[in-house]
Amino acid sequence: MSLTVCNVHLTPKSEKMVYVSHTLLKQLNLSGKRSVRLHLGSSSIPVTVKPIRKAGKHMYIPASLRQRFRVPKSGSVFLLNETEGEVQLGPLIGIMSDAAQRSSTHPFGSRTSFIKQILKAGSKKGYVFAFAPRDINWQNETVYAYFINEAGTWVRRTVPLPDVIYNRLPSRKAETSTYINTLRERFVRRNIPFFNWSFFNKSDVYALLKDEVAANRYVPESVMNPNADVIKDMLDKHQFVYYKPTAGSLGIGIYRLTYLPKKGYFARYTTGGKNILLRFKKFSSLMRMLEGRHGRSLRNYVVQQGVRLAEIDGCPIDFRFHVHKNGENKWVVVGIGAKKAGKGSVTTHVKNGGQLMTPKQALERTFGDRAGEIIDKAKDVAVELAEAIERNYPHRLGELGFDLGIDRDEQVWMFEANAKPGRSIFKHPALRSEGRSSVEHILEHCLYLSKFHRREEP
């Protein structure tokens, strides 16, 4: 097998011949060959090759072939030569997302700038494009793709189905539809690697880790769809619990419930930007309040042992660990953001008054010179958790965002794992380079999955 970089030129010629420089032919073990099968993503065509004298590695593709062989642009690209007489151009990398409203400048809504960042960073690694499910034509096996040109503006091209797909579909609800399920199955059936499959539910992740003895130590005791007796028992056992929607995010619908003997039951939550604290003499009154506010949707709640987080100025802090699979298919921690809760807030979300910090800033204030050691241990935990989730998850994973807490005894706890992690931590000036590294890791993992490793032979 050989992998090499070549310069693709798109010519206006109408002949059916592909001109290839001598150096490139030699590199691809094609010297003396007259016909070759060229592949791009899911499509391939037989072509006649003609050697030309030109220094360097060049391939000239005439316009007449471009109708059928949809090379999106000229420039440098990888060539993979696994089987004799077969040459694959690429990789063709698809970033799948969507938006309720697509404008010409923001076809992917609020995700547009992140997607642009991936496409820009990937422009030298292959053909990287973005698309929405509705851009796929299954009959022709093509995608009406979004590329960016050198000026950074969007251009549309029709390309074959890609070699690999990074899933950033934004809607939890749409993702459970038959339409999207069928779409994913179709990619799998065609052996097109697809990561990440979908958003996680909190309780699904806790369940995945149940039999992972080592990793499960980091999961606070949790019960899905608890009845009143279970919530009461958990309060008796742990003094305080978190009660949260299993498919929730951004802290929406989360309660912190506390039991103080002789004082009663307390519920803390945020609504309409305000932090509320309610006190109940009787447990049944607390339950009535929760049922009154949520009714049947409480069935999708999980009750979880409360963890006494390390604090700064009396406000709890927790952490986002952004982990990726790299070009060698190994999990690595790429960025860590620390978050200090807003005064009186149940969660650390910035939207609820939380403050973003670097982990060092946060931990040095609480644990002094033990900070470095604690961060290193938490990094190992994040990798261990990612590996354990992956072992038990039926689909391919390449990126995860963990919400981790560290308690006053330095024990690490996992509150949730996000399969479509947000990128707000990378807005911190000290974490911008980690943000770029995160994008690089996405691309490197795509190269790995598409078999286009960067192992160029001399």
Ligand SMILES: Nc1ncnc2c1ncn2[C@@H]1O[C@H](COP(=O)(O)OP(=O)(O)O)[C@@H](O)[C@H]1O
């Ligand atoms: N069991 C818990 N103990 C202590 N704090 C918790 C617990 N569960 C959640 N939290 C706090 O609430 C925040 C939000 O919880 P999380 O499970 O991440 O839900 P969401 O999906 O809304 O982000 C966490 O980042 C953490 O600060």
Ligand SMILES: [Mg+2]
């Ligand atoms: Mg969270």
